[in-house]
Amino acid sequence: MKMELIQPFINAADAVLAQGLQSPTSIGNLSMDEEVYRRKGVAALISVTGDIEGRIIFDLDPATAVRVASRFAASELPESDDLVRETVCELANQVTGNAITALNDQGFHFRVHPPVLHTLEHGSKSSEDTEALVICFETASGNVFMNIALRYNRRRQGERAAAGKQ
Amino acid sequence: MEQFSPVKRSKDGQPVRYLVVDDSVFARKNLARMIETFGGQLAGEAGDGMTAITEYERTHPDIVLMDITMPQMEGIEAAEKIVRQHPEARIVMVSSVGYQENIVAALQRGARHFVQKPVKPEVLYEVIKYVLGEDGTVAAGAGA
Numbered sequence: 001m002k003m004e005l006i007q008p009f010i011n012a013a014d015a016v017l018a019q020g021l022q023s024p025t026s027i028g029n030l031s032m033d034e035e036v037y038r039r040k041g042v043a044a045l046i047s048v049t050g051d052i053e054g055r056i057i058f059d060l061d062p063a064t065a066v067r068v069a070s071r072f073a074a075s076e077l078p079e080s081d082d083l084v085r086e087t088v089c090e091l092a093n094q095v096t097g098n099a100i101t102a103l104n105d106q107g108f109h110f111r112v113h114p115p116v117l118h119t120l121e122h123g124s125k126s127s128e129d130t131e132a133l134v135i136c137f138e139t140a141s142g143n144v145f146m147n148i149a150l151r152y153n154r155r156r157q158g159e160r161a162a163a164g165k166q
Numbered sequence: 167m168e169q170f171s172p173v174k175r176s177k178d179g180q181p182v183r184y185l186v187v188d189d190s191v192f193a194r195k196n197l198a199r200m201i202e203t204f205g206g207q208l209a210g211e212a213g214d215g216m217t218a219i220t221e222y223e224r225t226h227p228d229i230v231l232m233d234i235t236m237p238q239m240e241g242i243e244a245a246e247k248i249v250r251q252h253p254e255a256r257i258v259m260v261s262s263v264g265y266q267e268n269i270v271a272a273l274q275r276g277a278r279h280f281v282q283k284p285v286k287p288e289v290l291y292e293v294i295k296y297v298l299g300e301d302g303t304v305a306a307g308a309g310a
């Protein structure tokens with residue numbers, strides 16, 4: 001997976017988290033996830049289709065999810081509150097939307113699908129062309145994990161190349 | 167959250183009434199809190215484009231804050247349908263996806279403005295004043 005695809009997501013996550021949490025964030029561990037995805041706690045998944053396809057998962061352990069949601073909502077939320085899960089979904093939505101905006105300006109075209117809660121304990125295993133990159137954002141409220149698996153849509157690339165030759 | 171000088175309707179001095187459309191409950195609550203700091207009133211909420219149309223008919227708000235990516239019917243299509251029936255509708259698109267063609271598509275179909283998420287209250291406040299134009303007036307109160 002090329003860094004040109006990843007960097008806009010890192011920039012967007014950094015900006016959205018910093019604004020929502022009203023405190024700076026730093027990038028901690030960055031690793032390739034070659035095994036099946038294992039959910040850490042409250043996870044939201046967003047699919048993108050178009051010139052680049054794949055999915056982005058935001059994953060927070062339950063206590064961090066409560067702290068982050070409480071900061072975003074500016075009020076203390078209990079762990080059972082649906083708003084905690086809603087906030088993680090909206091966080092994923094805002095980061096992905098901002099990143100897609102930057103990538104669109106570079107000429108890639110996408111469709112972003114509404115976020116869904118990832119309720120399964122495991123996800124599908126990444127493959128050679130959809131290897132997942134896991135980035136840990138260290139915040140004052142705890143660690144926020146962004147798991148990205150994206151690949152170029154070969155059919156769309158072929159269509160573009162053919163159009164370019166005409 | 168910061169308090170702003172209240173924006174009222176020029177015609178009767180009443181609070182500006184808002185319809186908030188977003189599939190995220192969190193986003194709706196967040197916008198509702200901002201509206202409160204602007205001295206506005208929440209006229210209704212909707213979680214998708216279809217509901218937005220029926221809520222517009224029911225509440226006739228002064229301003230609609232409309233997300234784009236939503237299930238069932240997306241925001242741009244809903245905005246177009248509302249404006250077709252109500253050319254006076256003031257719809258502000260509020261979305262995390264803020265690339266040029268999305269903005270142009272929204273404006274071409276009748277939206278008055280576009281605000282990118284995460285929403286900064288001071289940005290939305292200025293957009294609201296701009297979109298209301300002479301139909302809105304800033305009352306004396308908490309300073310922005």
